[in-house]
Amino acid sequence: MEATTKAIGMEDKRKRLIDQAxxxxxxxxxxxxxxxxxxxxxxxxxKTVYQCFANKGILVEAVVDQLIGQSKSIISSNTGIxxxxxxELVLQQGLFKHLIALRYLFNDLMLKRYPxxxxxxxxxxxxxxxxxxxxxxxxxxxxxLYRRSLDVPGTAAIYVSVTDFYLFxxxxxxxxIFEALQLFINGIITNDGRHLLExxxx
Numbered sequence: 001m002e003a004t005t006k007a008i009g010m011e012d013k014r015k016r017l018i019d020q021a022x023x024x025x026x027x028x029x030x031x032x033x034x035x036x037x038x039x040x041x042x043x044x045x046x047k048t049v050y051q052c053f054a055n056k057g058i059l060v061e062a063v064v065d066q067l068i069g070q071s072k073s074i075i076s077s078n079t080g081i082x083x084x085x086x087x088e089l090v091l092q093q094g095l096f097k098h099l100i101a102l103r104y105l106f107n108d109l110m111l112k113r114y115p116x117x118x119x120x121x122x123x124x125x126x127x128x129x130x131x132x133x134x135x136x137x138x139x140x141x142x143x144x145l146y147r148r149s150l151d152v153p154g155t156a157a158i159y160v161s162v163t164d165f166y167l168f169x170x171x172x173x174x175x176x177i178f179e180a181l182q183l184f185i186n187g188i189i190t191n192d193g194r195h196l197l198e199x200x201x202x
Contacts, residue, residue: 014052014062017042021063025105030060031113057114064117067102068124074098075132085140086196089185092132096163096177125160133159137188145193159184 020041024033035056039049053059074095082088111118133156140146162180189197 010052013042013044013048017044017049017052017059018062018066021059022067022102022105025063025110026102030105030110035059057116060111060114061117061120063105064111064114064120067105068120071095071098071124072128075129079132079136084145084196085136085143086145086185086189086193087200088136089181090197090200093178093181096181100177125164129163130156130160140188140193144190145196146188147190150188155188 017038021033021038024037024041035049035053036046038059039046042049053062075092078091078094079088082091111121134152137146137150137152137155141148141150141152162184163177185197186194
């Protein structure tokens, strides 16, 4: 029982440290934030921090894992409540509202010193997100909402590349990513799909 209590206590500390690290990383950047600063923000000793995370790299990996988990939850929720593929794509714009707030943390430049975290981010974008979009496109083609001639893998790759470019590399204002997504949707839908889209745009 005592060991279980200690394990729960340590897990709570880890979660608090991750949450505090996210706030600091967003505000000051991953590179400039030290473990001492994370400890101070969390109200813990440096010794406790290193008991939870042996080094900053492991903390960064835990932060990225949590952010990926949150992103997957948003995607799953949007998929679950949507009535059709067009609505699902529209709802997935909520994911990008989430990522915009994290873009100065959740990107290649900030993570280049942390290869495992960077690898996890790449896998999320190029594997998981692409798989979700491929599933959406296939369903949309089957239901006559997207063009029958659509190259599903190629179009999904374009979606990921466009969102990656605007969101993680070249976003000057928040409206750009949503304009790009709107153009993407308009480029793949049929007349039936367009009628649905017009309903969601009202």
